[in-house]
Amino acid sequence: MFRSRVGVGTAVLAAAALLLAGCADLEQPExxxxxxxxxxxxxxxxxxxxxxxxxxxxxxxxxxxxVQAMAQLSLPEGAVVSSAVWGDQAQVQLVGDTVFLTRTSTGWKVTAAGCRSRGDAPYSCRLEGP
Incomplete structure (x- = not known):
């Protein structure tokens, strides 16, 4: 009896993971x-x-x-290379830039841009919020 409950629990968790992955895939174009x-x-x-x-x-x-700050901030433009969505957070790698986003009540919004990877350390971003 215990074994079957664990099996059902595992199946439910696996189904939930697949569903969440599917939802993330739906958010990637946005x-x-x-x-x-x-x-x-x-x-x-x-x-x-x-x-x-x-x-x-x-x-x-x-x-x-x-607007004044954005006029002075030079950020690279580039095509999308890859993207990943994790719940309400996302990362989009463009040619020459990495942009981070968060889902708000009004849709996806940029939280950081002009970001460069520093290996194991957090990204270094020219534009970022708290």
Whole structure:
């Protein structure tokens, strides 16, 4: 009896993992679209796809509006190389850049961009929120 419960529990967990992986796959086109839009956008449009906490962090760090800060920030544009979604978080690698996103109540928003891998250390990002 115990064995069958473990088997059922394992089957339920496996089914849930497959379902979540399927949901992540459904989100990939959207996060890729947002990251590509951000990379190619003008300063105002970039601010529109930033997470609110990231906008606040940028404005506080630079003592200027988000649009003014974005006008001075040079970030590479590039095609999508790969993407990954983990629940409410996503990472999109573009040619020359890595962009991080979070799902908000209003959709996917950029939380960091201009990011470079530092191996085992956290990414170094030119633009990031808290």
């Amino acid at each position: 996060v890729e679209r947002i990251a590509s839009t951000f990379a190619a956008a003008d300063p105002s449009a970039r601010c529109a796809v930033l997470a609110p906490a990231t906008v606040a962090a940028v404005e506080a760090a630079r003592s200027e509006s988000c």
